[in-house]
Amino acid sequence: MFGVLAPVESLYLHVPFCASKCSYCAFFSHQPEGEIVDRYVSALVKELEMVSGELQLRTVFFGGGTPSILSMHHWEKILVAVGALGVDEVNEWTVECNPATLSKDKAMLLKEGGVTRVSMGVQSMDPDLLVRLGRVHSRDMVYKSYDILRDAGFERVNLDLMFAIPGQSMKVWGDTLGEVIAMKPDHLSCYEVIYEQDTPLYEKMNAGEFDVKEDLACDMFEELVRLAEAEGYHQYEVANFARHYGVETFEIPDEACRHNVNYWCGGDYHGLGPSATGYVSGRRTTNVRNTTAYCDAIESDQRAFDEVEELTGLKRAGEIAAFGLRMNRGWPFERFNQVTGFDLREQWRRVMIDLVDRGLGVMEPGRFRLTPKGLRFADSSGAEFLV
Ligand code: SF4
Structure with a gap:
């Protein structure tokens, strides 16, 4: 079964820039300073051309980092490059955005460029928790950016939330859930805080600045599942809930993220950009976690792999079993x-x-x-x- 060379239908592109670093974040990202953004965009377009012959795209996902931090000028270049791949068959093209970095013009540009879905990082609607998490946006910006997306014509919007944040009570979690659900997004992704090494939040936990409350985290998860289901969101994966507008019975709701469903079902995907991971025909590749090194490699007509792992069929099957069981x-x-x-x-x-x-x-x-x-x-x- 492994090793069959079929076209790759899913593409992940990592944008490694953020306005500042959130206290819990271990993703590869840094501030977009100097000429590096120009170099990165050119390199990403070039890396796209390197794999274009293997693609027959169904899903595209720009994650990060903060893809929406890129300027209009940079997005124009990227949209043209992805469009040149022939994206007629793409039935889902997602871009992650931060409420602080979205304008009406940028939303219109993305929509007109073929983007079909936006995933917005909200995390909390509580002003104190937004500060504690190091988020650069306010709750007002969440409302404003959500309206911008809907006005631009986006019919598929996901909102990301976090729970079990230190200092977050059940009431505050319930209030955030209620406010976000009232906005009527098509999809919700809700993640429990993870204490990743080398993050400020991890250091604070180690310094004893707060207790990790497992029981409260369990109660918050139960409340999430209960409230989301009561409001018409179907849990289809541990942390993901989506609307289903059809009448027929279903295993995966209409508004599920098809790109992520492909991951969980063991599908192949290319990963482009610094730190991005791809998996194609039994081979897992991880790009270098350094934007300058990434640009250097691509500018020299090399792939920017930091690691390449050939997986045995059984090892990959075990991973696919584990991923797929995350789905309900x-x-x-x-x-x-x-x-x-x-x-x-x-x-x-x-x-x-x-x-x-x-x-x-x-x-x-x-x-x-x-x-x-x-x-x-x-x-x-x-x-x-x-x-
Ligand atoms: S915006 Fe997202 S990627 Fe950037 S630092 Fe915050 S959590 Fe990490």
Whole structure:
């Protein structure tokens, strides 16, 4: 099954610039100073040309960093380059944005350039927590930018939130959820705060400036699932909730992020830009985590790989099992077999029985999925499939 050279349908492009660094963030990003932004945009366009022969795109995702921090001039160049790939078949093109870096003109430019979906990082609607997280935007900017997106004609908008933030009470979390849901986004992504090494938040935790409250985090997650479902958002992955406008029964709601569904289902994708990871035909590549080094490599007609890993079929199948089980529908056995060439019931029978015994998994006719408790601990449940 692995090694078959089919066109790559998904493309991730990393924009490594942010106005300032949020206190919890471990993504690769830095301030857009000097000539580096010009160099980066030219290099990204060139890297795109390097892989263009392998692409037949269905989904495109610009993440970061803060893609919306790029100027109109830079976006014009990028939109032309992506458009030149022939994006007629692209049914989802997402750009992440920060509420502080979006203007009416930029939103119109993205829309007219073919972008179909915007994912906006809100994180919280509480002014004190926004400061604590180091966010550069205010709650008013969230409302303003959301209106700009809708006025520009974006029909698919995701809002990102965080919970279990130090100092966040259940009431504050409930208020943020209520306010955001009242805006009627099509999709919600809600992540528990992670304490990543080398971040200011991690240092503060280590210094004992606050306690990590596991029980409160669990209660917040339960409240999220309850409220989102009550308001018509269908949980389709641990942290992701989407509207479904069709009437037919479904496994994945209409407004789900198709690009991410491709990740979770083990699909191939190219990753461009500094620090971006790609996976194509059994080979995982990671670009160098340094924008100058990235530009140097691409300008010298080289790929900017920092790491290349050839995965065995079984190792990749284990990863695909773990990723796919993050989704509420779990893994249908037949589909898993088609994607990986392995049979879940043979290879991971004991693991699945153990998860069922611990109340974390459910064996259904034709599929295995995690229970709500298993989803809450999807990372550790999924880790048992890794080989
Ligand atoms: S805006 Fe996003 S990528 Fe940039 S520092 Fe904050 S969390 Fe990280």
